[in-house]
Amino acid sequence: MEPDTSKNITAERVRRVAQGYTSIKSELVEGLGGGFRYCELGEPLFDEAGNIRASVSFAELARHVFFTETGEPLPGDAALDTPFLGACRGVGIYLLYNGILKDKSTNGGNVLTRAVLASLPPFDGPKVIYGAGCLLGADRLRAARVTFRQTPYEIRVS
Numbered sequence: 001m002e003p004d005t006s007k008n009i010t011a012e013r014v015r016r017v018a019q020g021y022t023s024i025k026s027e028l029v030e031g032l033g034g035g036f037r038y039c040e041l042g043e044p045l046f047d048e049a050g051n052i053r054a055s056v057s058f059a060e061l062a063r064h065v066f067f068t069e070t071g072e073p074l075p076g077d078a079a080l081d082t083p084f085l086g087a088c089r090g091v092g093i094y095l096l097y098n099g100i101l102k103d104k105s106t107n108g109g110n111v112l113t114r115a116v117l118a119s120l121p122p123f124d125g126p127k128v129i130y131g132a133g134c135l136l137g138a139d140r141l142r143a144a145r146v147t148f149r150q151t152p153y154e155i156r157v158s
Contacts, residue, residue, distance in 0.1 A: 011036070052152045058098040065095050065130050065155060084121040092123030096131035097151065112136055112148055130155065 020031030045056050045064055052061065059080045066074040070088035078086050083100045085093045096110045101119060103109030109116055110132040117136065120129075126145045134141070134148045141148060149155070 046152060050152060052097075056098075058095070058100055061097055061151075062095050066093055068155060069093050069128055082121055084123065087123065087125070090125050092125055092127040094120060094127060094129040095151075096129065110151075112146075114140075117144060117146070 014036050016031075018031050018034050018036070021029050023029050042060070043053070043055070045052060045060060047053050062078075062080055062085050063074045066072070066078075066085045066088075070091075070093065072088055075086055081100075083094045083096055085095055087093065096112065096116065099109060101109030101116065103116075112129055112131045112134040114136065116131075126147070128147045128149060130149045130151050132151055134150070136144075136146075136148070
């Protein structure tokens with residue numbers, strides 16, 4: 001297939017089906033509604049063993065985590081210099097990855113501890129926090145209204 005086929009020809013066909021068009025016989029064909037977004041795929045985030053590739057940036061993983069958790073794309077104006085990715089339907093989404101907390105320790109602040117939890121940007125509501133590990137007990141997580149998901153194992157990949 002030619003490289004521009006999907007971008008030019010297929011995209012135009014999908015647009016016409018969604019929005020409507022005039023047929024060859026000059027008949028108006030009503031669109032079915034909806035829309036689409038053209039995206040280019042980059043390198044995979046995960047290797048063959050399901051681990052996060054070493055080359056994956058915080059921003060790349062943040063977009064994936066937010067989308068798989070919420071079903072919504074990460075807002076374009078999201079600040080990608082903080083572990084708080086944003087909120088969706090009243091739930092705050094956080095990612096501890098790649099030293100986002102500027103922690104130079106062995107785990108780079110990627111493990112949820114009392115100190116890490118206290119340093120996170122506040123959110124008044126339930127929170128989902130992705131990280132490499134969690135040293136907080138179930139009672140502490142419940143009190144803080146936190147659902148912890150371990151990376152990479154609890155990130156949906158399909």
